[in-house]
Amino acid sequence: MPSYTAPVKDMQFVLHDVLDVSKSDIPGYAELESDFTNAVLEEAGKLTSDILAPLNAVGDQEGCRLENGIVYTPTGFKEAFEQVKEGGWTGLDMPEEYGGQNMPYVLGTAVGEMFSGSNQAFTMYQGLTHGAASAILAHGSEEQKNTYLPKMVSCEWTGTMNLTEPHCGTDLGLMRTKAEPQDDGTYKVSGQKIFISAGDHDMSENVIHLVLAKVPGGPEGIKGVSLFIVPKFIVNEDGTPGQRNGVSVGNIEKKMGIHGNSTCVLNYDEATGYLIGDLNKGMRAMFTMMNEARLGVGMQGLAQAEAAYQNAVIYAKERLQGRDVTGTKNPDGPADPLIVHPDIRRSLMDQKSFVEGARAFILWGATLIDQAHRSGDKDADGLISLLTPVIKGFLTDEGYDMTVKAQQVYGGHGYIEEHGMSQFTRDARIAMIYEGANGVQALDLVGRKLAQDGGKHVMAFFDLVKNFCKENGEDEAMADFIGPLKAASKDLQAAGMYFMQNGMKNPNHALSGSNDFMHLFGHVCLGLMWAKMAKAATSALANGTSDAAFYETKLATGRYYMARRLPATGMHLARIQTGADTVMALDAEAF
Numbered sequence: 390m391p392s393y394t395a396p397v398k399d400m401q402f403v404l405h406d407v408l409d410v411s412k413s414d415i416p417g418y419a420e421l422e423s424d425f426t427n428a429v430l431e432e433a434g435k436l437t438s439d440i441l442a443p444l445n446a447v448g449d450q451e452g453c454r455l456e457n458g459i460v461y462t463p464t465g466f467k468e469a470f471e472q473v474k475e476g477g478w479t480g481l482d483m484p485e486e487y488g489g490q491n492m493p494y495v496l497g498t499a500v501g502e503m504f505s506g507s508n509q510a511f512t513m514y515q516g517l518t519h520g521a522a523s524a525i526l527a528h529g530s531e532e533q534k535n536t537y538l539p540k541m542v543s544c545e546w547t548g549t550m551n552l553t554e555p556h557c558g559t560d561l562g563l564m565r566t567k568a569e570p571q572d573d574g575t576y577k578v579s580g581q582k583i584f585i586s587a588g589d590h591d592m593s594e595n596v597i598h599l600v601l602a603k604v605p606g607g608p609e610g611i612k613g614v615s616l617f618i619v620p621k622f623i624v625n626e627d628g629t630p631g632q633r634n635g636v637s638v639g640n641i642e643k644k645m646g647i648h649g650n651s652t653c654v655l656n657y658d659e660a661t662g663y664l665i666g667d668l669n670k671g672m673r674a675m676f677t678m679m680n681e682a683r684l685g686v687g688m689q690g691l692a693q694a695e696a697a698y699q700n701a702v703i704y705a706k707e708r709l710q711g712r713d714v715t716g717t718k719n720p721d722g723p724a725d726p727l728i729v730h731p732d733i734r735r736s737l738m739d740q741k742s743f744v745e746g747a748r749a750f751i752l753w754g755a756t757l758i759d760q761a762h763r764s765g766d767k768d769a770d771g772l773i774s775l776l777t778p779v780i781k782g783f784l785t786d787e788g789y790d791m792t793v794k795a796q797q798v799y800g801g802h803g804y805i806e807e808h809g810m811s812q813f814t815r816d817a818r819i820a821m822i823y824e825g826a827n828g829v830q831a832l833d834l835v836g837r838k839l840a841q842d843g844g845k846h847v848m849a850f851f852d853l854v855k856n857f858c859k860e861n862g863e864d865e866a867m868a869d870f871i872g873p874l875k876a877a878s879k880d881l882q883a884a885g886m887y888f889m890q891n892g893m894k895n896p897n898h899a900l901s902g903s904n905d906f907m908h909l910f911g912h913v914c915l916g917l918m919w920a921k922m923a924k925a926a927t928s929a930l931a932n933g934t935s936d937a938a939f940y941e942t943k944l945a946t947g948r949y950y951m952a953r954r955l956p957a958t959g960m961h962l963a964r965i966q967t968g969a970d971t972v973m974a975l976d977a978e979a980f
Contacts, residue, residue: 391700391809393442395434395503396748398939401427403749406925407918408756410495415756416763417493426496433500436476437507440469445508448649449812453590455641460589460651466511470544470592478504479515480542483522487538493763495755498688502748505685506692509816510649514547514587520682521548521599525618528666528674536624537597546595546630550675550682551582551619551655568602568617568662578602578619578662581639581654584823588653589621589638595630596621598655599675600662607669616671617662635660646815680777682824684754687780690788691747693817697795698740700810705733705798727798735953736798740791742950745943746915747784749922754780771846775838776914782830783911785820792817831903834910835888847885854878854917861920866927870920873951877913880958884909884965891968901972902965909961916955919947 401423404410410421444465451463473479482497483489504512522541525533540546557563566580578600589596598619607613622630639654666674709724718725727733754773761770792814796803803810821827839847858875861867884906892899926940926947934940 390443390446391696391813392703393438393445393507393696394699395430395437395506396695397427397430397434399745399748400430400499400502400752402925402939402943403752403922404495404499406929407749407921408495408752410493410756413756414764415493415759417491418759421493421496426499429492429496430499430503432476433478433503436472436478437503440472441504441508441511444469444511444649446809446812448508448510449646449809449816450648452648453641453651455638458637460591460638460641460653462590462592462651463649466649467592469511470514473515474544479518479544483519483538483542484526487522487526487534488542493755493759495752495759498684498751498755501685502688502692502695502751505689506696508649509689509693510647513647513650514590514592515544516682516685517550517587518544518546518548520679520685521550521597523681524550524599524616524674525665528616529618530665533618533663533665536628537618537620540595540628541597545593546597546620547587547590547593548597549585549588549599550679551585551598551600552675553584554581555583564601564603564614566600566602566657568604568615568664569659570604576602576604576617576662576664577659578617578635578657579659580657582657583654584642585653585655586647586650586823588651588655590651594622595624598636599665600657601671601675602662604668611672613669614671615668616665616674618665619657619660619662623661645818646812647819679824680774683777683781683830684751684758686820686824687782687784688751689820690785690817691744691751692788693813693820694740694747694788694791694795695744697792697810697813697817698737698744700808700813701740701795701798702728702737704802704808705737708799733798736794738946738949739954740794742919742946742954743787743791743915745922745946746918746950747788749918750784750914751780753918768846768849771842772849774841775834775846775850778825778830778834778838779907779910779914781824782821782827782834782907783914785817786827786908787911789814789817789821827907828904831907832900834907835899835903839885839888851878851882854913857917857920861924864927867920867923869948870916870923870951873955874913874916874920877909877916877955877958880962881909881913884962887966895969897969897973901969905961905964909958909965912955912958912961916951919950923947 404426405423410418447465448463454461480489482492482494485491518541522538525537541548554564568576568578570576600617600619601614603613604615623632623634625631635658637656639656642652705728706726708727709722710727711724713725713729718729754776757769757773760766796810796814799810802808858871862871888899923944926943929940
């Protein structure tokens with residue numbers, strides 16, 4: 390069975406050496422002293438390593454089952470969920486007035502990586518609830534907040550988001566679910582929703598569904614969509630669950646991965662719903678949930694890659710196979726360990742450099758969210774809006790690829806179920822699809838986010854890179870980082886210029902390069918993170934440290950990324966600059 394160890398030390402390095410969170414002027418960050426964050430992360434690490442990780446394989450093997458209308462979760466999930474609730478982990482970064490601990494989002498993100506890395510399917514139950522609660526917090530009435538949030542923050546009640554229908558996925562304007570207004574101000578919601586993660590289960594006493602539906606007579610398409618709170622059980626005046634609502638589970642989807650999460654088909658038959666936010670403005674409210682979810686999904690890509698990498702390293706050090714071509718390293722054994730071979734090293738370095746760079750990227754993004762929400766910083770809000778499709782799309786594409794690399798280290802033993810490596814790959818695969826498939830993320834990045842506010846935010850990103858390179862350009866210790874980062878940033882700017890010069894004449898020239906642009910952008914972001922981590926590591930070594938090996942390893946890993954991974958920006962730029970002609974050359978009938 391695979392193991393999982395929470396990467397507390399590396400998280401502490403990013404939070405304090407790189408981001409220096411406790412010295413930030415963001416409200417609440419002064420509390421994030423190293424001792425405090427270490428205590429929180431260590432405690433979360435024990436829970437995830439000792440309780441959740443052993444249940445990961447159980448959830449994968451057993452899955453969820455539907456019996457007589459009741460959804461049962463895998464063995465041990467319910468007891469583990471109680472431990473998570475008792476520890477207050479579900480409300481770590483939620484407002485105190487609703488029972489949360491009001492910790493900054495950045496700390497919740499670090500803890501969230503541990504939960505997802507140890508057991509993604511389990512963690513989705515609380516993750517979806519957090520997103521639904523955030524939408525109610527942002528758009529609900531005071532009565533709705535007081536009715537639902539205390540129970541959702543504690544996860545006594547859980548939450549879902551209901552968008553997809555059998556005939557429409559991304560194009561939500563095609564939805565058929567209807568909400569008929571009633572004289573008492575409620576609505577009768579009817580229709581079918583599919584792919585509903587954590588749609589129903591036996592771990593909470595109520596499930597609060599957020600459902601997109603159309604009110605008859607409203608505008609056509611997406612402009613006529615509204616958002617409704619539809620609880621599994623109608624809430625009584627005293628706040629307790631009462632009468633069963635008209636929502637039922639039609640089926641549990643059979644899936645490639647995340648078997649421990651109950652992905653449901655939900656049927657709504659004149660279920661009582663309550664409008665949240667303004668009529669026909671449902672997408673605005675739902676995007677509060679989806680944007681948070683997209684960052685969480687990007688983190689899932691990182692988390693699965695980290696878990697897979699940890700196990701690949703263990704196997705590579707223990708498995709004896711062949712001899713080192715430069716000389717025997719294990720003379721007392723029949724063969725040397727796998728890790729002596731350069732191609733295994735290449736694979737492990739790909740994984741290690743991605744995981745550590747992605748972690749810094751995610752946590753930096755979380756600080757931007759805190760800066761936007763806690764300080765009201767519109768520039769930070771614009772920058773994280775630009776980076777969200779990169780975080781979601783690039784980190785899940787690359788995260789999945791890294792789980793495959795980890796599985797490959799095992800050879801045939803990675804393909805059979807004995808070592809459990811296939812689960813990381815299967816669980817990581819969904820992250821590339823849900824909360825907006827990665828192709829859609831790339832289109833959003835190129836089609837909307839680049840031009841947002843007149844291109845202000847992408848220019849701010851370029852300035853961020855430019856200023857960092859200028860400040861550190863004369864430092865010889867940073868030479869291996871600044872040169873490659875400059876070159877990669879120039880590739881990104883050249884890609885943007887190509888879109889400006891050609892995209893207006895033929896939008897396909899921009900859209901056919903959108904996936905490459907998302908990956909190009911992602912590599913530049915990780916290059917920037919590695920340069921920042923290199924500066925922090927160099928400073929620590931220069932100032933004297935009792936853990937020189939950690940910082941030297943960090944620098945060596947960063948140099949690998951800059952030398953071996955970051956040059957991919959040139960390939961992506963070359964593809965972008967070929968335009969749409971070869972992409973669109975065939976008629977549809979020719980495929």
